[in-house]
Amino acid sequence: xxxxxxxxxxxxxxxxxxxxxxxxxxxxxxxxxxxxxxxxxxxxxxxxxxxxxxxxxxxxxxxxxxxxxxxxxxxxxxxxxxxxxxxxxxxxxxxxxxxxxxxxxxxxxxxxxxxxxxxxxxxxxxxxxxxxxxxxxxxxxxxxxxxxxxxxxxxxxxxxxxxxxxxxxxxxxxxxxxxxxxxxxxxxxxxxxxxxxxxxxxxxxxxxxxxxxxxxxxxxxxxxxxxxxxxxxxxxxxxxxxxxxxxxxxxxxxxxxxxxxxxxxxxxxxxxxxxxxxxxxxxxxxxxxxxxxxxxxxxxxxxxxxxxxxxxxxxxxxxxxxxxxxxxxxxxxxxxxxxxxxxxxxxxxxxxxxxxxxxxxxxxxxxxxxxxxxxxxxxxxxxxxxxxxxxxxxxxxxxxxxxxxxxxxxx
Amino acid sequence: xxxxxxxxxxxxxxxxxxxxxxxxxxxxxxxxxxxxxxxxxxxxxxxxxxxxxxxxxxxxxxxxxxxxxxxxxxxxxxxxxxxxxxxxxxxxxxxxxxxxxxxxxxxxxxxxxxxxxxxxxxxx
Numbered sequence: 373x374x375x376x377x378x379x380x381x382x383x384x385x386x387x388x389x390x391x392x393x394x395x396x397x398x399x400x401x402x403x404x405x406x407x408x409x410x411x412x413x414x415x416x417x418x419x420x421x422x423x424x425x426x427x428x429x430x431x432x433x434x435x436x437x438x439x440x441x442x443x444x445x446x447x448x449x450x451x452x453x454x455x456x457x458x459x460x461x462x463x464x465x466x467x468x469x470x471x472x473x474x475x476x477x478x479x480x481x482x483x484x485x486x487x488x489x490x491x492x493x494x495x496x497x498x499x500x501x502x503x504x505x506x507x508x509x510x511x512x513x514x515x516x517x518x519x520x521x522x523x524x525x526x527x528x529x530x531x532x533x534x535x536x537x538x539x540x541x542x543x544x545x546x547x548x549x550x551x552x553x554x555x556x557x558x559x560x561x562x563x564x565x566x567x568x569x570x571x572x573x574x575x576x577x578x579x580x581x582x583x584x585x586x587x588x589x590x591x592x593x594x595x596x597x598x599x600x601x602x603x604x605x606x607x608x609x610x611x612x613x614x615x616x617x618x619x620x621x622x623x624x625x626x627x628x629x630x631x632x633x634x635x636x637x638x639x640x641x642x643x644x645x646x647x648x649x650x651x652x653x654x655x656x657x658x659x660x661x662x663x664x665x666x667x668x669x670x671x672x673x674x675x676x677x678x679x680x681x682x683x684x685x686x687x688x689x690x691x692x693x694x695x696x697x698x699x700x701x702x703x704x705x706x707x708x709x710x711x712x713x714x715x716x717x718x719x720x721x722x723x724x725x726x727x728x729x730x731x732x733x734x735x736x737x738x739x740x741x742x743x744x745x746x747x748x749x750x751x752x753x754x755x756x757x758x759x760x761x762x763x764x765x766x767x768x769x770x771x772x773x774x775x776x777x778x779x780x781x782x783x
Numbered sequence: 784x785x786x787x788x789x790x791x792x793x794x795x796x797x798x799x800x801x802x803x804x805x806x807x808x809x810x811x812x813x814x815x816x817x818x819x820x821x822x823x824x825x826x827x828x829x830x831x832x833x834x835x836x837x838x839x840x841x842x843x844x845x846x847x848x849x850x851x852x853x854x855x856x857x858x859x860x861x862x863x864x865x866x867x868x869x870x871x872x873x874x875x876x877x878x879x880x881x882x883x884x885x886x887x888x889x890x891x892x893x894x895x896x897x898x899x900x901x902x903x904x905x906x907x
Binding site: 486487488534535536537538540542546 | 801881882883886905
């Protein structure tokens with residue numbers, strides 16, 4: 373890659389969201405913003421290798437994209453008078469105000485993650501508008517046909533416009549609820565990367581985990597005082613740190629207890645621990661932690677142990693108890709049981725998950741957990757049946773490989 | 784100018800006040816309570832005071848509907864609703880609001896007050 377091409381790639385990573393967000397504010401139209409931004413980057417690809425990389429790539433891209441947008445609006449305003457207003461407003465438009473909460477990207481995030489849009493649509497729109505992923509890339513990530521993904525994004529943009537979904541950071545009263553919706557979108561992107569589903573997909577999609585972390589970092593920069601944003605970032609970093617240790621060379625899932633802890637990413641762990649400590653200090657000062665902060669703290673306990681035997685399981689169970697009070701969902705109860713098995717034994721854990729049978733009947737991790745507990749209790753026949761169910765339900769190739777080997781090892 | 788431009792552009796729909804049709808959906812198998820009229824009246828007064836009210840009206844039962852089709856050679860009238868379904872339109876509001884967030888916040892209140900599900904749909 374030439375220097376110019378590297379500069380375009382870097383600018384795309386650093387400036388895409390800012391350019392799209394600024395254009396959206398100026399022109400009040402996501403379609404115009406997206407297309408003009410894409411055209412500006414395409415122009416950079418053509419021009420920078422011969423003209424040289426501009427001293428301020430972000431400013432160059434913004435100016436170029438603005439011109440592209442005006443060209444398009446002028447073209448269309450000949451056919452359609454409605455766009456004249458937008459052109460008039462543009463002529464007087466001042467530069468975007470600087471300052472965290474005024475950042476256009478924050479507006480863009482809340483628009484893309486609006487609760488009036490379907491969850492899958494929020495994910496797609498966020499990856500396109502904020503992440504700068506192309507439609508084919510997003511379609512591939514979620515195993516959807518390109519044309520279907522294109523339609524989904526087009527329909528979403530049309531709904532935003534027709535229904536009057538605002539381009540605005542929600543009011544202070546609505547902010548916590550709306551922000552938790554944004555974090556749910558990012559967590560979903562991360563999890564799809566971390567436990568990619570579907571035959572023929574890589575077991576871990578690093579493009580998605582990296583993108584989720586990058587966008588969460590962006591939100592952290594925009595809302596530095598929010599505990600759940602810090603919690604989610606820490607959770608992602610501490611999970612990502614174990615990524616390479618989590619799948620063996622043969623493509624099999626490696627459970628936490630068997631991972632090579634030396635291959636965990638120490639830099640990511642250090643950053644994650646720093647964030648968790650920051651949140652612990654806030655909790656000590658009286659701010660009740662939310663679910664992402666608690667999950668991050670659980671992961672901090674795991675990543676602090678040099679060996680699985682050094683794990684402070686009573687601390688892990690105590691954190692899960694705290695999480696259960698906040699989120700009494702069966703999945704949290706299941707994860708708590710896995711820690712209980714280490715602290716009080718597999719029989720206690722098994723008894724605690726029996727009540728979840730009905731609610732989690734279709735959840736592969738329920739059957740995988742039961743299979744493991746039954747195996748440790750020497751109940752091979754029942755364990756085998758549970759492994760069979762888990763294998764039938766698991767969508768991740770590495771997980772299926774691991775469960776199959778475990779089942780075949782039963783006596 | 785800056786302030787005005789910002790206000791205008793923060794709604795993707797443009798500078799017009801949006802109009803929304805708010806459909807009240809009732810369920811024949813699980814109808815909402817029948818004692819909501821006074822509370823809805825109070826809510827309507829508030830909609831008027833805050834400048835959101837355009838129109839409101841409850842609808843008679845679907846048995847009272849007549850379907851008309853005059854696309855062919857002569858007008859055909861048929862007894863009964865256009866669609867026979869468990870869920871049906873029990874009433875409508877038309878509201879004016881600057882954006883969907885305002886309309887949805889009002890609709891969340893209205894749904895509780897009239898004890899029925901609502902559909903919020905923008906006019907073109």
